[in-house]
Amino acid sequence: MKDLYGKLKKKRGKAKIKASVLVILPDGKKARIIFVPCDKKRGWLALLSTDISIADEEIIRLYGKRWDIKVFFKMCKQHLKLVKEIQIRNYDGLIGHTSLVMARYNILSLFQRESVDQRSFGDLFRACNEELSSITFIDTLKRIMQLAMAALRNAHNLSERIINSILDLIMGEAIAYFGLNNSPMPQLEGGQRLICSSES
Incomplete structure (x- = not known):
């Protein structure tokens, strides 16, 4: 991946997409690899999509939503003790415990959004602004x-x-x-x- 990235022509500045390329996988299928900026040491992250009909921007958007889901489950397991807090085999009890953990996550997310996070409502805010x-x-x-x-x-x-x-x-x-x-x-x-x- 590093060699492939080195051969591609990159977009300059603060572009959302550094480079994009169509490749053929070992099984003969086509795929699109998109390189996006990343805070890690190497400076880029590679996203792969086997659906080459989707636009680059849509692939990035879908990956972002999927990443949020992964972060949600990681937080619930590691910090809110989704798995280790109780030992129960009753189905209703498991549903109740999972619901309480998710409610905790939602409350903490809301608290962070109101106290720390400076983001606006994004597209909704811009759409209202444009209409006005x-x-x-x-x-x-x-x-x-x-x-x-x-x-x-x-x-x-x-x-x-x-x-x-x-x-x-x-x-x-x-x-x-x-x-x-x-x-x-x-x-x-x-x-x-x-x-x-x-x-x-």
Whole structure:
């Protein structure tokens, strides 16, 4: 593996993948070997996948999930005494003991996450951030108004004129409060434009 790594052209800098190569195993099957950065002395870790249709990034992601599972069982066995804490042969007792060990692990993981670990929610955080940056205030207000109109129609037997009057009043106050008097008014479903009482 070391000789193979030495022959490959490596990506520079802080690349997630240092190198990737397609190889033929002794049994004739094809496999993909991916070299990723590692904290160990040699500086790299080799991941092998016999499914060559999977992208390199997906192989790394799946390996990461598998590694988390291995760490979980190692912690439960070595530090939370999953195997050695009690001597029992009763099936219900074994299930109860295993459940308690896993509950301990979850509590300790939560404590570490809240006290020590500085990671965010990652993809979820980024997705929310991207959505917020791609929507303007006036578009957000439009969505709120559409939901409000639907709720008024469903909850009460009000005429469209009364509903529009309520919404015009709300929009007028909101636009005046946020100083958006010169902003273009949002179009609701069906091309309807809100006429705010603060402009009239």
